[in-house]
Amino acid sequence: MSILTTTDLGVAFSTESGTVDAVRGVSLHVEPGETLALVGESGSGKSTVALAAMGLLSGNATARGSAVVDGHEVVGAPETALRRLRGSTVSMVFQEPATALDPLTRVGAQIAEVIRNHGDVSASGAAARAVDLLDRVGIPSPAARAKAFPFQLSGGQRQRVVIAMAIANSPKLLIADEPTTALDVTVQAEILELLRRLAADTGTGVLLVTHNMGVVADFADRVAVMLQGEIVETGGVEDVLLRPQHDYTKRLLAAVPRLAVAPAGVGAPAGPVPPGASVGSVASVVVPDGRHGAAPVVDLRDVSVAFGRGARAVHALQGIDIAVHAGETVGLVGESGSGKSTAARVALGLVKPTSGSVHLFGSDLRTARGRDRRALRSGIGVVLQDPVASLDARMSVAECIAEPLAVHRRGLSSADRRKRIDEVLDAVRLPRTLASRAPRELSGGQRQRVSLARALVLSPRLLVADEPTSALDVSVQETVLEVLRELQDDLGFACLFVSHDLAVVQQFAERVVVMRQGVIEEQGTTDTTLLHPTTDYTRRLLAAVPVPDPVLQRQRRAERLATLAAVDA
Amino acid sequence: MSAVQIAPEAPGTPVVVASTGWRLAVRRFRHNTLAVIGLVVIVVIVLFCFVGPFLYPTDQTHTQLSQANLGPSAAHWLGTDAVGHDVLGRLMYGGKVSLMVGIAAGILATVVGTLWGSVAGYVGGWVDAVMMRVVDAGIAIPALFILLVISAITTPGVGGLIVILGFVSWLVPSRLIRAETLTLKNRDYVLTLRAIGGSHARAIGKHLLPNSVSTIVVAATFQVADAILLVAYVSYLGLGVQAPATDWGGMLSAGLTAAYSGRWWLIVPPGLAVILVVCAFNAVGDGLRDAFDVRGR
Numbered sequence: 001m002s003i004l005t006t007t008d009l010g011v012a013f014s015t016e017s018g019t020v021d022a023v024r025g026v027s028l029h030v031e032p033g034e035t036l037a038l039v040g041e042s043g044s045g046k047s048t049v050a051l052a053a054m055g056l057l058s059g060n061a062t063a064r065g066s067a068v069v070d071g072h073e074v075v076g077a078p079e080t081a082l083r084r085l086r087g088s089t090v091s092m093v094f095q096e097p098a099t100a101l102d103p104l105t106r107v108g109a110q111i112a113e114v115i116r117n118h119g120d121v122s123a124s125g126a127a128a129r130a131v132d133l134l135d136r137v138g139i140p141s142p143a144a145r146a147k148a149f150p151f152q153l154s155g156g157q158r159q160r161v162v163i164a165m166a167i168a169n170s171p172k173l174l175i176a177d178e179p180t181t182a183l184d185v186t187v188q189a190e191i192l193e194l195l196r197r198l199a200a201d202t203g204t205g206v207l208l209v210t211h212n213m214g215v216v217a218d219f220a221d222r223v224a225v226m227l228q229g230e231i232v233e234t235g236g237v238e239d240v241l242l243r244p245q246h247d248y249t250k251r252l253l254a255a256v257p258r259l260a261v262a263p264a265g266v267g268a269p270a271g272p273v274p275p276g277a278s279v280g281s282v283a284s285v286v287v288p289d290g291r292h293g294a295a296p297v298v299d300l301r302d303v304s305v306a307f308g309r310g311a312r313a314v315h316a317l318q319g320i321d322i323a324v325h326a327g328e329t330v331g332l333v334g335e336s337g338s339g340k341s342t343a344a345r346v347a348l349g350l351v352k353p354t355s356g357s358v359h360l361f362g363s364d365l366r367t368a369r370g371r372d373r374r375a376l377r378s379g380i381g382v383v384l385q386d387p388v389a390s391l392d393a394r395m396s397v398a399e400c401i402a403e404p405l406a407v408h409r410r411g412l413s414s415a416d417r418r419k420r421i422d423e424v425l426d427a428v429r430l431p432r433t434l435a436s437r438a439p440r441e442l443s444g445g446q447r448q449r450v451s452l453a454r455a456l457v458l459s460p461r462l463l464v465a466d467e468p469t470s471a472l473d474v475s476v477q478e479t480v481l482e483v484l485r486e487l488q489d490d491l492g493f494a495c496l497f498v499s500h501d502l503a504v505v506q507q508f509a510e511r512v513v514v515m516r517q518g519v520i521e522e523q524g525t526t527d528t529t530l531l532h533p534t535t536d537y538t539r540r541l542l543a544a545v546p547v548p549d550p551v552l553q554r555q556r557r558a559e560r561l562a563t564l565a566a567v568d569a
Numbered sequence: 570m571s572a573v574q575i576a577p578e579a580p581g582t583p584v585v586v587a588s589t590g591w592r593l594a595v596r597r598f599r600h601n602t603l604a605v606i607g608l609v610v611i612v613v614i615v616l617f618c619f620v621g622p623f624l625y626p627t628d629q630t631h632t633q634l635s636q637a638n639l640g641p642s643a644a645h646w647l648g649t650d651a652v653g654h655d656v657l658g659r660l661m662y663g664g665k666v667s668l669m670v671g672i673a674a675g676i677l678a679t680v681v682g683t684l685w686g687s688v689a690g691y692v693g694g695w696v697d698a699v700m701m702r703v704v705d706a707g708i709a710i711p712a713l714f715i716l717l718v719i720s721a722i723t724t725p726g727v728g729g730l731i732v733i734l735g736f737v738s739w740l741v742p743s744r745l746i747r748a749e750t751l752t753l754k755n756r757d758y759v760l761t762l763r764a765i766g767g768s769h770a771r772a773i774g775k776h777l778l779p780n781s782v783s784t785i786v787v788a789a790t791f792q793v794a795d796a797i798l799l800v801a802y803v804s805y806l807g808l809g810v811q812a813p814a815t816d817w818g819g820m821l822s823a824g825l826t827a828a829y830s831g832r833w834w835l836i837v838p839p840g841l842a843v844i845l846v847v848c849a850f851n852a853v854g855d856g857l858r859d860a861f862d863v864r865g866r
Contacts, residue, residue, distance in 0.1 A: 348764040377766030384757040392758045394779045400758075403775075407767045454761070464764070 001071075002029040003173045003205040004053060004090075008065035009075070011048050011057060022048045023229045025065070030173060035199060035206040037220035037237070039213065041252070041473040042444075045229040046209045050175050053207065054092055055082040070172050088118040091166040095178040097158035101150040107161045108134070108146025114168045133164040138194055155336075156187035160194065167198055174199070177209040184335035184500070189544040189560065192219050211473065213256045214546030217241055217553040225249045237550045255478040257503035259545050260531065261556070295362045296323035297462045297494040298347050303356035305342055316342040318518045319356065322496075324462065329488065329495040331509030331526065333502055335541070338515040344466050344498045348382060349373075361461060378408040381455030381493070385467035387447035391439035398435035401425070401454045408458060424453040427490075428483050445476035449483060456487065463488075466498045481508060502545050506530050514538050539563075594860040604856020607849035614846055618664035627658025630813050638827075641834055648834040650823065659820060660838050666816035668846070670730050671797030677735030678796065679789040682742030687781070689743070690750030691773060701747065704740050712737040712799075720808035727810060734799050742788045749784045753777050783861030787854055794850035801843045817843050 011023040023045040030036045038046045051057050053067050055074045067074045070089050074082065086092075094100045102110060111133055112126035121129070127146070134142035137160040150158055159179065166174055176195065180188035196219060199206050208220060216223055216237065223240040225233040225248065233246040244250045305317040317339045324330045324347075332340045345351040346358060349365055358365040360376050368376055384390050391400050401421050405412055412420075422432050428449040439447055448468060455463055465484070469477040485508065488495060499505050505512060506526055513523040514537070521537045522529060533539045543560040547553050598604055625646075633653030641648045647656040689700040715737055719725070725733060753759065759776050803809055804818030815823070817839040824835030 350760060350764055374766040377764070380765055382761045382764045384761060386757050389757040390761065392756075392776055392780065403762060403767070404765050407762070407765060407771065451761075458765070 607852030675793030686746030
């Protein structure tokens with residue numbers, strides 16, 4: 001018997017501007033021991049389905065149809081019945097481990113509370129069970145860690161604690177809503193491994209809500225694809241991911257940037273490759289560290305940045321060298337805390353290096369003052385991550401785009417300004433009529449293109465893009481990257497492209513700089529570095545990226561585990 | 570006067586842009602019944618105080634002892650006080666002073682607080698630390714104590730009263746605006762502007778202030794309500810404007826003795842007026858806060 005069955009499930013939200021049907025006619029089922037992935041882009045209603053199955057919808061939502069969990073109808077059930085169900089028969093893992101735990105309670109006590117909520121267990125018995133659970137989710141020295149507060153744990157460990165709470169009462173159904181989205185890829189791989197093992201051991205059914213096709217390929221048995229509140233395609237993971245039937249699924253999969261991997265079994269070329277050596281790829285004309293003839297557009301030399309002073313100082317960057325030349329794109333990759341954003345901010349002059357030098361267009365940023373400094377900066381364009389925070393909500397699109405003109409081209413007539421705005425709007429493929437609209441009325445992808453238009457309005461020689469597409473859906477990301485690439489071909493600006501997504505960087509950058517904890521692990525041409533990395537760290541990073549191909553991903557997972565086991569041995 | 574302007578057309582509205590945003594805010598405000606009632610009450614009381622004297626002229630400068638202490642009648646709708654002034658006329662006359670001082674002091678406090686708080690928040694570092702410790706010290710001294718000391722030394726006029734009240738109440742808005750500035754100055758659009766070489770002046774003038782307008786306007790509304798209450802308060806303590814001028818607090822103070830002799834018309838009207846106006850401003854402030862909240866920044 002299915003552990004979860006929804007039949008014609010619908011959810012409507014009543015809002016200020018009328019009723020919105022977020023979910024319509026969703027029928028799905030999850031069998032014991034099976035993982036069903038619910039995939040879709042933002043606004044597709046996938047999280048709403050998950051919440052409806054838990055009976056956790058917000059007050060302005062009404063559910064129709066039926067959702068049966070282990071024989072109990074959830075839609076319209078009274079709160080007391082739902083409470084009995086939640087945490088024991090069905091439990092949930094949320095996206096953000098930082099907010100899922102109570103910061104003022106020790107993690108052992110939080111797990112024990114969940115156990116005692118649903119069973120007649122003594123306090124000491126529950127505490128002992130909590131330690132057992134921490135051990136099961138792979139937390140080292142669990143007895144000691146049970147006494148830790150959440151802030152003393154890393155993000156990955158916190159998510160393990162959240163999972164320990166979710167499995168505390170051996171639920172028959174586990175709902176995981178983007179359980180690894182807030183985590184780095186290496187941590188993501190570990191958490192997915194943990195979930196897979198737990199589900200296999202206990203025969204728990206898993207409803208996995210995610211936007212990441214790689215995660216689906218890695219973890220799911222079956223897939224349901226959602227579009228605008230409806231399921232458009234359901235099937236086995238290999239059928240859906242490798243032989244999609246519906247147009248939307250095809251488009252979605254086509255938009256996913258795929259990490260090209262060296263053919264299995266070939267691996268890195270025999271013998272250690274000296275850093276910077278070219279491995280006979282097409283890009284070998286570019287010297288890997290990028291220091292050829294002409295002066296670089298931006299040149300960071302031996303840059304260190306420390307926040308704070310003395311023993312408590314945080315060393316965000318330690319002696320890094322990065323150069324970007326005219327017309328080339330350098331990808332800056334690394335996990336959170338690697339210092340990649342700080343490096344970009346040093347290049348922008350927003351963060352002052354503690355030591356080392358920054359040359360922008362051949363001039364030293366330390367000695368440039370006043371007018372010269374302003375002139376240097378007029379050659380920079382900036383695109384930052386958050387499409388909402390990037391544009392001032394109180395300005396029109398035209399005002400946002402024209403801001404750099406107002407700073408550097410004061411004398412420009414309003415007709416010329418108007419013309420220039422129209423030109424850049426054309427360049428980023430937005431209709432000119434958008435100029436008078438407010439940013440609020442635009443979608444995330446449109447906003448990022450407005451940011452790009454603003455960055456380009458002064459015809460910069462250097463574009464610094466810090467995770468410009470991370471907050472966007474894959475199909476939107478594809479368009480934005482396409483526009484960016486076209487513009488770079490036309491205008492020839494250099495680009496420093498910061499991203500945590502190795503697949504995007506692989507497609508987009510000619511050279512890659514891999515950072516880890518404030519130092520550069522390795523850098524070189526993209527083909528060399530990402531196909532045949534020379535450091536263990538880069539190799540581990542690459543191995544952890546899930547690819548949206550279940551067959552290939554299974555193979556990669558086995559290889560990765562074998563490598564890890566070899567390291568441990 | 571200023572109450573009418575607060576709602577739909579606060580200063581610094583970019584004309585092209587946020588038309589829909591402002592329309593949404595107005596719609597939100599209209600849905601808040603209490604706030605709309607508050608706005609109507611304010612308009613009515615302002616008209617009463619500033620237009621009323623033309624429709625119901627009374628002599629508020631000369632004492633007429635022959636007319637003293639009369640109860641409500643056709644000639645004196647709300648009776649007369651101990652020196653023969655018509656109480657209804659006096660309510661208008663005193664209301665002018667109360668509203669003018671209250672609104673001006675509230676706005677002064679908000680302006681000073683905004684400047685202080687935004688500079689502290691934007692500059693940061695030790696400047697922020699010093700400026701905020703000044704605010705902490707100011708908040709630690711009870712306003713009542715300062716007011717009593719000043720009243721022992723001097724008797725200020727209307728202008729002086731505005732300055733004194735403004736000076737004791739700018740501290741709270743300065744904290745509010747500092748907090749707002751701290752979050753705004755790290756927004757991506759401010760960073761982007763700084764990265765391409767935009768000046769601090771531009772960051773503050775074009776981004777920080779316009780985006781704090783909602784906070785500032787809401788703070789100002791509450792500040793005006795507080796200041797009107799404070800005016801009544803200090804006049805009651807004898808620091809207010811001097812006779813024959815008066816305000817609602819002064820009227821309450823003068824009528825205090827009458828409370829025991831059953832002359833309710835000296836106490837109830839000014840007391841009700843103060844309560845009504847203060848509640849109305851608070852309701853409008855609440856409504857504005859909800860209205861601005863929807864802009865999804």
